[in-house]
Structures are given as structure tokens and as C-alpha cells.
Amino acid sequence: MxxxxxxxxxxxxxxxxxxxxxxxxxxxxxxxxxxxxxxxxxxxxxxxxxxxxxxxxxxxxxxxxxxxxxxxxxxxxxxxxxxxxxxxxxxxxxxTGVSDVEMFDIADSKIRFAQLMKQHQLPVVPSIEITSADQLEAELKSRPFGNDVLYCVKPVKGIYGMGFWKLSDDIPAARCFYDTDSRMVNTDVFLHAMKQSNDFKPLVLMPYLDGPERSVDMVVKQGVTIKAVARIKNGSYQSFEESGPAIDLAIACASILKADGIVNVQTRNAPDGSPVLLEINPRPSGGIGYLSHSGISLPGLFVQTYLDIKPAVSATDHLLPNIRVRPLTQAIIVQ
Ligand SMILES: Nc1ncnc2c1ncn2[C@@H]1O[C@H](COP(=O)(O)OP(=O)(O)O)[C@@H](O)[C@H]1O
Ligand SMILES: [Mg+2]
Incomplete structure (x- = not known):
């Protein structure tokens, strides 16, 4: 069925x-x-x-x-x-996660997404589209987001955080090769590598936001949120939240994009502590399963929202108090 x-x-x-x-x-x-x-x-x-x-x-x-x-x-x-x-x-x-092709394309491009959110007066990470290594060099020289911020880049079209790098003038040239998890690269090394490339992939240039980061999992029907739960990332642990400014922002974002299904919106806190949008993924997040410990079942709500079926869970169910989870990698037998 x-x-x-x-x-x-x-x-x-x-x-x-x-x-x-x-x-x-x-x-x-x-x-x-x-x-x-x-x-x-x-x-x-x-x-x-x-x-x-x-x-x-x-x-x-x-x-x-x-x-x-x-x-x-x-x-x-x-x-x-x-x-x-x-x-x-x-x-x-x-x-499918969206209601039409246009909204899928917007969600797929971090630049178009940022522009649309800004048009609707939603706070979004300041984003400059970079289409060449020379432009990146020029922008970094002019410091469009101020002198005291760390600059960072990610691909306009990306997934899994691949290609996200913080650019620093002060770190050793080889650090990115032995400390990949820091996502920190020497600016000159990065520019040099990009200049060698014949197929430069467009990047978003942004100020680095300290966080914390929230990943908001939500069930949405044609832009109307049924339920949203945020996972707050604290090092290797995650905790849950069912209300607050990041969730309000995610709900407004999903409404503008007419999201439809199980989707995910990510935010990070700006220096003043308020959340700004990073992206929407019009699909279930990789971490959706962590919510099974939260007391709220988004997969359950998804089924009830879209199928005429006797309810097993309620959208007014609340989070269990003080739950923290830690993701584990597991092995299963495959024959
Ligand atoms: N401006 C930023 N400041 C701080 N961290 C960022 C910023 N942009 C992205 N990140 C980090 O990079 C990760 C990937 O970025 P995201 O926009 O979620 O793209 P994707 O998941 O599609 O690769 C985020 O989860 C976040 O940890
Ligand atoms: Mg992401």
C-alpha cells in the first residue's frame, strides 16, 4: 500500500x-x-x-x-x-519533497535559495556567488563581510557538507592534508588549487557562523508544517527541540518553498545568537532516525498525513525531556 x-x-x-x-x-x-x-x-x-x-x-x-x-x-x-x-x-x-520543479531547482542551488529567502525577509547566511578563482581572490581581498570574520566556501550545488572549507591566512599550508576534519584550509593553497582547475565549480562565499547548528526535520503538506523537531548538534551529541526561533524559521522556509513530505531545514546561529538559514533539503535527512528516541514520530505523522489510516501518533505528542543521542555506526549481515 x-x-x-x-x-x-x-x-x-x-x-x-x-x-x-x-x-x-x-x-x-x-x-x-x-x-x-x-x-x-x-x-x-x-x-x-x-x-x-x-x-x-x-x-x-x-x-x-x-x-x-x-x-x-x-x-x-x-x-x-x-x-x-x-x-x-x-x-x-x-x-517528492517539493510541489513542483521550480522549487526543487531553488532548493538545489544555495545561491537561488538564499536570494528567495532574502526576498521573503527571512534571515539567511550572507552569500556571494563565485564563478571563478580570480573572482574569489578579488572578493577575499575586498573582505565584503568585514575584516574580523573568518570566510568560508561551499559548492553552490552540494550535499553531505562536501566542499565546505574555512579559509584562513594564518594556518600552515599543509594542514588541510593531515587535519581534514577541521575543514580549514590556507587561503593561498586553496586559491592556488582553484586556479589550476579547468572546471571550476561555482562556490558560495560566506562569513563563518559559529553556531550552534540545528537540523530541523519536518513533516510538511504542501507548505503547511504538521510537525517540526530540531536536532541541535553539540559536538558528537545531539539534543532535541520542538519550538523556538530556528523551528519558526524552518516552518516559514518550508511554506515559501511549498515543501511536501519529510524534509529538512538547516540553520546556524549568527553572532547575535539568532538563527539564519543555511539550506533546505527536500528529502528526509540522514539523521531522521535519531528522532526515534525523542518521543515524536515524524515517519508516523507522515503516514497519517498522507494515508487515510487509524492514527498511531499525534502531532501534539511532545518530546521526552532531557534526551541526548549519539549516532553509532552499526554493521548488519548482508548475504
Ligand atoms: N556559513 C557557514 N558557517 C559555518 N558553518 C557552515 C556555513 N555554511 C555551511 N556550514 C557547515 O557546512 C555544512 C554543510 O553546509 P550545508 O549548507 O548544509 O550544505 P550541504 O549539507 O548541502 O553540503 C553545514 O552543516 C555546516 O556545518
Ligand atoms: Mg546540509
Whole structure:
């Protein structure tokens, strides 16, 4: 009855929680690669075609074979949005994280995202688009965010924090090679490397914000937030929050973008202590599963919001007090 198509690995925890809360709800999950850990708790698993041309026929077959009513599309958002009408004409509700292609493109570009949020008077990290190494050098010389701040960069289109670097004139040239976790690179070394590159990928230049950082997981239906929970990152621990300025900001952001499904908004605190937006990910975050210890079930609320099903959880459920969690890496047997 509920179909999860190819998605990120946190789909495993989402499906596990849904099956615990709604044991009789039939869950099918599909993926184009062998991902037994994702499918472990599903009732049935199917191999998705790698070729997008075969995807519609495949979906038609799965929908009719299992009587699917709701599809949560994990990846290939643009393809699903392009085929939304035809998929929904098969009698299913399609959830991709967004309501249209335009909003997906905006969420995909940190520059367009920052511009749109600013237009709507929402606080967002100050962002300058950099399209060449020479421009980066010139901007760093002119210090657009002031002299006393640390400058940092990330790709305009990025994921998993890859390509995020703090630029410092004062650190040893080789530090980035032996202390990668610090995400700190000598400015001249970075500029030199970028100048050697023939395929410069556009960057966002920003002031470094000290934090703390919040990752707000939320269930949203066509821009209307059903529930949002923030995870506050404190070193290797995370704690939870269900109200506050970061959550208000995430709710406003999701509304502007007409987010739809399980999505994630990230904020960081500016020097005055107020949160500013970093990005929206129109998909479940990698850390969504950590909430299973919080007393609030976003996967449960997702199912109840989109399927006509007897409620197992309530959007007015509250966080358990004083919970801190720490992520662990686990191994499972794969045959
Ligand atoms: N301006 C900033 N100040 C401090 N840290 C930042 C800033 N921008 C990004 N980061 C750090 O880099 C990480 C990745 O940035 P983010 O905008 O979430 O992009 P993505 O997750 O898509 O790579 C964030 O989680 C945050 O820790
Ligand atoms: Mg991020």
C-alpha cells in the first residue's frame, strides 16, 4: 500500500518506524542497486530499473500489483515531478519533497535559495556567488563581510557538507592534508588549487557562523508544517527541540518553498545568537532516525498525513525531556 522508491540510506529507519507503528500497513521498497539494509523491514522489495525510460512501466506494474496508494519518491525528484500527473492518474498520491520543479531547482542551488529567502525577509547566511578563482581572490581581498570574520566556501550545488572549507591566512599550508576534519584550509593553497582547475565549480562565499547548528526535520503538506523537531548538534551529541526561533524559521522556509513530505531545514546561529538559514533539503535527512528516541514520530505523522489510516501518533505528542543521542555506526549481515 505504501511504496518507497530509491532513496538515501535513512529510508531504513523510516520504514522500520512505520512498520512498528502500523504493522498491518504493507510497505514495498525499491532501489536500482542492491541495498538489503534499506529494505530489511519492508514487506516486499523490488529491483528498480536503472534506465529511466523503463521507470513508468515499472511503477505501473508495482502500483497495480500491490495496490499502492502512496509513493514516497526518494531520488530522481525531477523525473517524478515531470511525471506527476500521469503517476497520480494511476490513483496514487505522490510525495517528492517539493510541489513542483521550480522549487526543487531553488532548493538545489544555495545561491537561488538564499536570494528567495532574502526576498521573503527571512534571515539567511550572507552569500556571494563565485564563478571563478580570480573572482574569489578579488572578493577575499575586498573582505565584503568585514575584516574580523573568518570566510568560508561551499559548492553552490552540494550535499553531505562536501566542499565546505574555512579559509584562513594564518594556518600552515599543509594542514588541510593531515587535519581534514577541521575543514580549514590556507587561503593561498586553496586559491592556488582553484586556479589550476579547468572546471571550476561555482562556490558560495560566506562569513563563518559559529553556531550552534540545528537540523530541523519536518513533516510538511504542501507548505503547511504538521510537525517540526530540531536536532541541535553539540559536538558528537545531539539534543532535541520542538519550538523556538530556528523551528519558526524552518516552518516559514518550508511554506515559501511549498515543501511536501519529510524534509529538512538547516540553520546556524549568527553572532547575535539568532538563527539564519543555511539550506533546505527536500528529502528526509540522514539523521531522521535519531528522532526515534525523542518521543515524536515524524515517519508516523507522515503516514497519517498522507494515508487515510487509524492514527498511531499525534502531532501534539511532545518530546521526552532531557534526551541526548549519539549516532553509532552499526554493521548488519548482508548475504
Ligand atoms: N556559513 C557557514 N558557517 C559555518 N558553518 C557552515 C556555513 N555554511 C555551511 N556550514 C557547515 O557546512 C555544512 C554543510 O553546509 P550545508 O549548507 O548544509 O550544505 P550541504 O549539507 O548541502 O553540503 C553545514 O552543516 C555546516 O556545518
Ligand atoms: Mg546540509
Amino acid at each position: 505504501l511504496l518507497f522508491t530509491e532513496g538515501l540510506s535513512s529510508q531504513r529507519e523510516i520504514i522500520a518506524e512505520i512498520k512498528t507503528l502500523f504493522p498491518s500497513l504493507f510497505v514495498v521498497s525499491t532501489h536500482s542497486q542492491e541495498r538489503p539494509e534499506i529494505h530489511e523491514f519492508s514487506d516486499s522489495t523490488e529491483a528498480e530499473p536503472k534506465n529511466a525510460d523503463l521507470r513508468l512501466t515499472f511503477l505501473r506494474d508495482i502500483i497495480s500489483r500491490y495496490g499502492i496508494k502512496l509513493i514516497h519518491a526518494g531520488k530522481h525528484t525531477l523525473w517524478y515531478e515531470a511525471h506527476r500527473d500521469i503517476i497520480e492518474s494511476l490513483g496514487v498520491t505522490l510525495v
